[in-house]
Amino acid sequence: xxxxxxxxxxxxxxxxxxxxxxxxxxxxxxxxxxxxxxxxxxxxxxxxxxxxxxxxxxxxxxxxxxxxxxxxxxxxxxxxxxxxxxxxxxxxxxxxxxxxxxxxxxxxxxxxxxxxxxxxxxxxxxxx
Numbered sequence: 001x002x003x004x005x006x007x008x009x010x011x012x013x014x015x016x017x018x019x020x021x022x023x024x025x026x027x028x029x030x031x032x033x034x035x036x037x038x039x040x041x042x043x044x045x046x047x048x049x050x051x052x053x054x055x056x057x058x059x060x061x062x063x064x065x066x067x068x069x070x071x072x073x074x075x076x077x078x079x080x081x082x083x084x085x086x087x088x089x090x091x092x093x094x095x096x097x098x099x100x101x102x103x104x105x106x107x108x109x110x111x112x113x114x115x116x117x118x119x120x121x122x123x124x125x126x127x128x
Contacts, residue, residue, distance in 0.1 A: 002071055003062040006078035010054045013085055017047035020093060046092035050085060053107055057081055060114040067121040077117065081110035 024040040025031070034040045061081075065074050084106025091099025 001062070001065060002074045002078070003058060003065050006061060006082060007058050009082050010050075010058060010085065013082070013089065014047070014050050014054060017043070017050055017089055021047050042092055042095060046089045049092070050089060053085065053111075057107075057111055057114065060111070060118060064114055064117045064121055067118065067123060069117050069121045073113075073117055077110050077113045080106050080113070084110060 020043040021040070024037065024043045028035060028037040028040055030037060030040060034044055061074060061078060064077075065071075084103045086103070087099050088103025088107065091097070091103060
């Protein structure tokens with residue numbers, strides 16, 4: 001299953017972002033929330049943003065694959081999504097707006113692509 005590749009890469013991304021949060025917590029010695037520390041706020045924001053977008057995208061990717069979408073489309077969307085997520089996360093951690101914008105454009109392009117791909121490959125004859 002192709003989706004397993006992108007799920008694994010996305011899980012690695014989320015682990016990296018969680019480690020960034022942990023590093024900032026240790027550095028600032030903050031156990032809960034963000035303590036008003038900017039670097040910790042950014043790390044938490046990068047992680048929580050990934051948590052918002054990764055699950056639904058992987059579900060939609062798996063459904064498109066299950067419903068028979070062409071493998072090249074699954075890979076194209078998977079790569080687009082992963083690149084978008086990495087750019088977005090790096091930009092948040094570096095406090096750079098442009099990378100965030102590019103990352104979200106790629107993320108949204110992947111999700112919109114999955115909406116279209118799922119609607120095209122939806123087995124309408126088995127819905128009712």
